[in-house]
Amino acid sequence: MTLRPLIIGDLVVPVPVVQAGMGVQVAKSALAAAAARAGAIGCISSVGIGSLTGSLVNYLNESNKKLAQEIRLARQLAPQGVLAVNIMVALSNYDEIIKVCVDEKVDIIISGAGLPLSLPGCTVGSPVKLIPVISSGRAMSVILKTWHRRYQRLPDAVIVEGPLCGGHLGFTYAQLAAPATVGIAMLLADVRAVLAPFEAEYGRRVPVLGAENISTVEDVHAMLALGFDGVQIGTRFFCTEEAGIDEKSKRFYAKATSKDIVVINSPVGMPVRVLRNRLVERLLAGEKIPFGCPFRCLRACDARAAKFCIAEALTKTLFGDIDNALLMTGCGIGEVNNILPAEEFLAPLTKLVR
Ligand SMILES: Cc1cc2nc3c(=O)[nH]c(=O)nc-3n(C[C@H](O)[C@H](O)[C@H](O)COP(=O)(O)O)c2cc1C
Structure with a gap:
């Protein structure tokens, strides 16, 4: 069995996995570089990245400075790797953080927790790839129509977060109480249907990645078998040696x-x-x-x-x-029972790369 690489524009990702951006210093350069070295997309989370003392003096400056440092460090640790930064739309310093990513030439910006409607406008002239995170075909539709109208641009890929995901959830409590009504396979079909006319117009297929509940390599294969081009994984990477928390x-x-x-x-x-x-x-x-x-x-x-x-x-x-x-x-x-190096978790997938 081999693994199909994830192609995002001119980026080739041998292991079709995004190590999720996890806020307040879980996902910094160490974790992102480890994932990237293993052939996946390493992702730094931009929220709360500054030191506590520096942030108390000047949150904006400290965040910008520290994010730039972390991006450079990740590049040093994984020079050949694909590097992303996760930026929540809800952040008060959204535009400033995007500017740091563009200036530091990250490969990909991943943006959710709100609809990233203005994102392409903040990255004009930059080759950075843009990946919105969504939880419904409706959200996909709003982003596609807005980006098309304002910027004549398609997302470079999309991440669909299902109702079993970690972190913030783009669902109502009623939907979360009956997750099968918004199951990930259904969401994939909805998103693909919404994408289809735009893909036809731009003559380009948009990779769709799935995220929720992936703790084992078998879970990754199961998501790929559903038709996703790749996956995003959070919780499993929290319990890695490289995650930045205590x-x-x-x-x-x-x-x-x-x-x-x-x-x-x-x-x-x-x-x-x-x-x-x-x-x-x-x-x-x-x-x-x-x-x-x-x-x-x-x-x-x-x-x-x-x-x-x-x-x-x-x-x-x-x-x-x-x-x-x-x-x-x-x-x-429940399936995450140990703390291991990120590379050890990814190794069975890395081995499948041709
Ligand atoms: C501890 C933790 C922190 C997270 N922080 C962020 C974040 O800063 N920004 C974001 O867009 N998503 C965040 N997420 C959501 C992840 O990006 C990811 O989509 C999700 O964790 C996938 O589900 P899984 O945890 O079941 O693998 C976080 C998730 C966890 C578990």
């Missing part, structure tokens, strides 16, 4: 089971799937966790109404303060 957080994930999963409201304005801990118990009991909003990191976050500060809670994940951390997870957490 060992205590990784160990907590490795011990967790699917019974520990719960979906709560995020200040981002979307449901978010997390592991149950003391913070989540307090939130579910209706408590509001006081905070000062030092970073103003999210456009849509109303700090007076928000029940907790997501930046603060993810910083607790970074430092291994399990009780107070926001522990975002996908539904595959």
